Structure formats: C-alpha cells, structure tokens
Amino acid sequence: MIQSYDLYMPVHLVFEKGRVAELPKLIKGYGKKVLLTYGGGSTLDCSKAIALGAKYDGDPWDLVIHRDRVKGHLPVFDVLTLAATGSDYDGGGVITNDATNEKRAVGVCFPVASILDPEYTFTVPASQTAAGSADIISHTFEQYFVSEGSMLSDGFCESMLRTVMKYAPVAIKDPTNFEARGELLAASSFGCCRLLAVGREAGAWPCHGIEHELSAWYDITHGVGLAIITPAWMRYCLKNNPAVVAPKFAQYGVNVLGLNPADGVETNAKKSIEKTAEFFRSIGITQTLKDFGIDETHFDEMADHAMTTWFAGRPPYTFAPLGREGILEILKASL
Structure with missing residues (x-):
C-alpha cells in the first residue's frame, strides 16, 4: 500500500528550469521510492528522466547529454493510456529542453512493470x-x-x-x-x-x-x-x-x-x-x-x-x- 505520495500533473512535459527539473531533488526527501506513471509515452519518458535524476547529485540535464554519468534510477511503473511510443517496453525516452530548443534521448531506464489495458485508451x-x-x-x-x-x-x-x-x-x-x-x-x-x-x-x-x-x-x-x-x-x-x-x-x-x-x-x-x-x-x-x-x-x-x-x-x-x-x-x- 502506498502510504505517502506526491501527485504531479504537468501541463507541459518539458525539461525546463521548473518543476520537472526540480522533481528529482524533491523525491530524494522520501523514504522508499517508486515512480508510478499514468499517461502516454511522453509522461512515461518524463518519469524516466526524473527517475534517473533522483540518483544524481548534479543537474539532471547532464544525464541527457552525458549518459556515462548515469548512476542508476528509481523503479518506474506505468499504466499506459495511449498507443504510440513503446516507452513501456524499452529503456529509452525522449525529453525536450525548451530553454535550448533541444529534444534528446534519455538514458537506459526500463519500467519494472507496465499495465496495458485497452479500455484505458477508449477516451483518446x-x-x-x-x-x-x-x-x-x-x-x-x-x-x-x-x-x-x-x-x-x-x-x-x-x-x-x-x-x-x-x-x-x-x-x-x-x-x-x-x-x-x-x-x-x-x-x-x-x-x-x-x-x-x-x-x-x-x-x-x-x-x-x-x-x-x-x-x-x-x-x-x-x-x-x-x-x-x-x-x-x-x-x-x-x-x-x-x-x-x-x-x-x-x-x-x-x-x-x-x-x-x-x-x-x-x-x-x-x-x-x-x-x-x-x-x-x-x-x-x-x-x-x-x-x-x-x-x-x-x-x-x-x-x-x-x-x-x-x-x-x-x-x-x-x-x-x-x-x-x-x-x-x-x-x-x-x-
């Protein structure tokens, strides 16, 4: 049972100098941690970037540019609501940095488990x-x-x-x-x-x-x-x-x-x-x-x-x- 959680509902899934970039620091304040993602591939990719950043002490964007700096990641689970990216079944992801007009791939972060129920996509x-x-x-x-x-x-x-x-x-x-x-x-x-x-x-x-x-x-x-x-x-x-x-x-x-x-x-x-x-x-x-x-x-x-x-x-x-x-x-x- 999840005893403590923080609900994050972004309007824009971009890795800017705002909440997405700051979330890894916030997450470090929790005890045992997992990321549960509900949404499509961009939402999941965003979670992967956050999961990687939570295991890194520097600027999380470093991990997009320098994959050799990856120190691991938090466990990521997802409930998929859109058929598109395939991020539920691979280790990569894509994140956008609005400040630099860059859209880049993030490092290896395979979801622990993915739930794919066609009914969750009925409202797409x-x-x-x-x-x-x-x-x-x-x-x-x-x-x-x-x-x-x-x-x-x-x-x-x-x-x-x-x-x-x-x-x-x-x-x-x-x-x-x-x-x-x-x-x-x-x-x-x-x-x-x-x-x-x-x-x-x-x-x-x-x-x-x-x-x-x-x-x-x-x-x-x-x-x-x-x-x-x-x-x-x-x-x-x-x-x-x-x-x-x-x-x-x-x-x-x-x-x-x-x-x-x-x-x-x-x-x-x-x-x-x-x-x-x-x-x-x-x-x-x-x-x-x-x-x-x-x-x-x-x-x-x-x-x-x-x-x-x-x-x-x-x-x-x-x-x-x-x-x-x-x-x-x-x-x-x-x-």
Missing part, C-alpha cells in the same frame, strides 16, 4: 489516436527501410504495418472498439523493443532525427510531424539511391499495401510512397508544416544540430546518403 481523441498510430508506423519504417534485409524481421515489420493500418481507422471511427485498441497497444509496445531489428543493422532512424528538431522548436505533435516528413523522406531516398530503395519500397507496397507485383518494382515503389501519404491523410493528418506556422527560419539550425547530435556516430544513414543538405531538402519539401 481521434487526433491523438492518429498521431500515435503514425508514430508506431514510423518506428516500424525506421527498422524496416534499411539496406540490410532479414526475412524474419521484414515479416515482423510488415505484420506490424498491416495491423496498424487496419486498426487505426477502426479505433478512430469506434473509440471503444476493444479489439482495435488492443491491437494498437500491442503494436506500440513492440515498436521499439528491438524485435523488429533482429538480424539486421540498427539503422539511423532518420525521420526521428529530423522530426525531433521540428518538435524541439515548434508546438507540433511528434506523430503528426513524422507523418508529414515521412513521404518527403521516402521520395528523397528513392531519388538518391534507387537501386537499393526501389525494391524495398516495392516489397512494402505489395506485402503491406496490396499493390500488384505485376506492375513492376519502379511503379510500385512510387505508388507505395503516395499510398503512405494517402493513408496518413485518411486518418486525419492532412496538414503540412506551414499549417503549424513553420517556415524555413530555423531549418539551418535544425540541420546543423541534427548532424552533430542525432546522426553523429550512428550507422550509415539508412537507404540513402543523408547529410545536412538532405535534411534541408526534406524539411523544405514538407512545407
């Missing part, structure tokens, strides 16, 4: 259901669209994509559909646990690297940002490395989207991109970056920051060479 609005589904799809794409193939992993990824593309529209139309909500929750959990990458290279997760720059600077939901830039990224890859990219996009088109293999690799590769964009529109993500007040003002800063943080030291950029100019091209194509 259509817009967040769509954004969460787009996030799951992107997690899968980042591990599926890589230069090294694996029949088993490809099968995992294709099943994930078929599942989300089938059940996201159902959950949006019928929010209390237990089957649809359950399938999306399960897909969410498997998206980042490394199962989809068995037998293949890790990949650079390029769309996430680019989108984190967007949502660090602007108030745009992560999944929506991913849905907007993904088709532009796909077109960029097909243009710059067609020999590798076209066969995989065509495979995705046939095995997931139901395209006719008789139409050929080149045709199906192009169709798969347009069908992906069409799917995102069908679940209500119809915006471009301009709709969020985003223009080219900070694109140079975003590209520079992505290259020196997200892409620094990562595996070869998945599918197609992606340097600073490539990032800028994708961002501009998403306006």
